[in-house]
Amino acid sequence: xxxxxxxxxxxLAALRGGVMFTSEELKETYRRLxxxxxxxxxxxxxxxxxxxGYDTSGIKYQFIVNRLNEVLGLGGFRxxxxxxxxxRQARSGQPMFEATCDLIMRLGQWESGQFVPFAxxxxxxxxxxxxxxxxxxxxxxxxxxxxxxxxxxxxQAYAGTLDDDNVPAAxxxxxxxxxxxxxxxxxxxxxxxxxxxxxxxMQLERLRTLVADVGxxxxxxxxxxxxxxxxxxxxxxxxxxDQLIASLMATVEKRKSNGGHPSGRPQ
Amino acid sequence: MIRTGxxxxxxxxxxxxxxxxxxxxxxPRDWFYRYVEGRPPEDVPPRLVLGxxxxxxxxxxxxxxxxxxDLPAPEALAVITASSIDRAAAAGSPIGFDDDESVETLxxxxxxxxxxxxxxxxxxxxxxxxxxxxxxxxxxxxxGEVLPYEERVVGAIDLVAEEDGRVxxxxxxxxxxxxxxxxxxxxxxxxxYAWAAKQVLGEHEVKLRYQSVIxxxxxxxxxxxxxxRKHDEREAVEAAAGAIELIHVAVAHPNGKRLMSxxxxxxxxxxxxxxxxxxxxx
Numbered sequence: 376x377x378x379x380x381x382x383x384x385x386x387l388a389a390l391r392g393g394v395m396f397t398s399e400e401l402k403e404t405y406r407r408l409x410x411x412x413x414x415x416x417x418x419x420x421x422x423x424x425x426x427x428g429y430d431t432s433g434i435k436y437q438f439i440v441n442r443l444n445e446v447l448g449l450g451g452f453r454x455x456x457x458x459x460x461x462x463r464q465a466r467s468g469q470p471m472f473e474a475t476c477d478l479i480m481r482l483g484q485w486e487s488g489q490f491v492p493f494a495x496x497x498x499x500x501x502x503x504x505x506x507x508x509x510x511x512x513x514x515x516x517x518x519x520x521x522x523x524x525x526x527x528x529x530x531q532a533y534a535g536t537l538d539d540d541n542v543p544a545a546x547x548x549x550x551x552x553x554x555x556x557x558x559x560x561x562x563x564x565x566x567x568x569x570x571x572x573x574x575x576x577m578q579l580e581r582l583r584t585l586v587a588d589v590g591x592x593x594x595x596x597x598x599x600x601x602x603x604x605x606x607x608x609x610x611x612x613x614x615x616x617d618q619l620i621a622s623l624m625a626t627v628e629k630r631k632s633n634g635g636h637p638s639g640r641p642q
Numbered sequence: 643m644i645r646t647g648x649x650x651x652x653x654x655x656x657x658x659x660x661x662x663x664x665x666x667x668x669x670p671r672d673w674f675y676r677y678v679e680g681r682p683p684e685d686v687p688p689r690l691v692l693g694x695x696x697x698x699x700x701x702x703x704x705x706x707x708x709x710x711x712d713l714p715a716p717e718a719l720a721v722i723t724a725s726s727i728d729r730a731a732a733a734g735s736p737i738g739f740d741d742d743e744s745v746e747t748l749x750x751x752x753x754x755x756x757x758x759x760x761x762x763x764x765x766x767x768x769x770x771x772x773x774x775x776x777x778x779x780x781x782x783x784x785x786g787e788v789l790p791y792e793e794r795v796v797g798a799i800d801l802v803a804e805e806d807g808r809v810x811x812x813x814x815x816x817x818x819x820x821x822x823x824x825x826x827x828x829x830x831x832x833x834x835y836a837w838a839a840k841q842v843l844g845e846h847e848v849k850l851r852y853q854s855v856i857x858x859x860x861x862x863x864x865x866x867x868x869x870x871r872k873h874d875e876r877e878a879v880e881a882a883a884g885a886i887e888l889i890h891v892a893v894a895h896p897n898g899k900r901l902m903s904x905x906x907x908x909x910x911x912x913x914x915x916x917x918x919x920x921x922x923x924x
Contacts, residue, residue, distance in 0.1 A: 573893040576655045576792045597680075607680040609656060610893055 407446045409527030434529040436516045442528050455479040458511050473503045474510035478518035496525040578616040585623035657796045660831035663885045670902035675915045683914030685738035693816040695726035695752050700814050701772050704801050708769035716760050723752035758861035764853045766803030774799040776838045783837055783875040791886050799835050809845045811835050815854040825866030833878035836870055900924040
């Protein structure tokens with residue numbers, strides 16, 4: 376969810392000669408950011424490559440950046456990045472680098488040499504690679520895509536499954552080690568799900584958040600899912616979880632476009 | 643130093659309980675109906691209703707001990723069991739009474755058990771915790787290695803007490819008859835409690851006891867020390883890992899219910915899904 380700044384650091388109205396962003400302008404900006412991407416923007420990776428036990432899909436980084444530039448204008452967004460790097464060793468003895476990138480993205484405009492933001496979102500990305508540079512680049516890409524999705528840009532890729540960047544096959548053992556250490560994505564693959572295993576903890580948390588965002592009651596929502604799909608939501612498969620998340624997100628968007636306000640939930 | 647409450651369950655995430663593991667082991671189809679389909683039970687066995695009521699009463703008793711308050715009188719505990727039974731009777735699923743049973747006979751039975759408990763129930767030197775919850779990542783009991791599952795093992799230890807400076811884990815049972823062999827080995831649930839106690843309480847050596855309130859003609863209480871064998875905890879963790887693997891397979895499979903097949907036993911006659919199970923075809 377994107378978070379509107381509660382206190383404006385600069386008097387936007389004064390800077391813009393009395394013109395502020397209207398509610399309609401903000402809605403229109405969101406609508407354009409959230410528009411679907413063309414087929415060539417989607418990257419799909421088979422489970423055999425990711426070794427995640429399921430296929431992943433995402434939107435290519437450059438398409439996200441292009442969308443931000445096209446909608447917001449050149450210089451219409453700004454990022455602050457903080458990297459954390461950890462050196463590890465693969466079982467083969469090869470040195471590995473695990474990078475995380477904490478990223479703040481602000482949307483706004485340059486006014487008299489000063490960037491004036493009107494919205495801000497934060498997020499974290501991660502990547503493991505054999506070189507320090509690749510690890511940092513991957514974590515930045517990962518973080519930027521996730522944060523942009525909070526403004527609606529590329530949200531489709533995260534309607535349920537937060538795909539990490541693609542992991543080269545040679546590193547998959549290392550990635551499994553990371554999962555064991557509790558990065559929140561870890562789950563065994565039973566090899567039979569065809570990318571459709573049990574709902575993940577992240578999906579479950581996403582559903583809970585979205586139910587809260589639409590002002591719903593979790594118990595009643597569980598009853599609803601059980602009635603509609605004959606399954607307790609905790610035992611839904613991932614595809615159903617994705618559908619449920621997409622449906623709730625559509626409800627959230629509909630409410631926003633009908634004049635409701637985003638939740639402002641901190642990231 | 644005894645520390646409690648270090649690992650409060652986070653029920654929001656994926657989890658598995660000792661009860662779910664036992665259900666999968668005893669009858670995978672029962673588990674599927676209950677947990678995956680969320681099917682409401684056709685009825686609830688009276689023994690379960692009585693067991694829950696007795697747990698509530700004993701929790702109240704030991705909570706008073708823990709807090710240094712006056713111990714509740716039998717009449718006060720009888721109010722708790724009666725209230726619990728009334729709530730069960732008013733809930734969605736009926737209680738599966740036999741012809742000679744009713745809510746009132748169940749309450750009388752509870753009163754008899756309470757008398758036995760008040761006379762001969764377990765009285766520890768000190769109560770440390772009552773209904774102590776835990777939610778733990780599944781880990782190898784020998785090496786501590788965290789196993790790669792998102793599911794947390796959750797549960798609540800009925801009673802954590804102290805005797806001669808040692809921690810005692812007590813599980814309350816409401817049983818139909820005396821079982822002298824019960825203490826010879828820990829069941830999966832108790833093995834989990836031992837495993838959890840090490841992590842939640844920071845204790846490496848704990849005593850385990852069953853306190854069985856027995857529904858004989860003249861009710862009685864038996865407190866048994868449980869011999870925890872070296873491999874009991876490992877087997878419990880293996881049982882949990884196996885159950886989680888099965889869950890993943892069943893959820894991913896296009897006909898998971900068929901995989902979770904019926905396991906006929908004496909339990910079928912009081913199973914909460916016995917009628918549906920007889921009709922259901924996969």
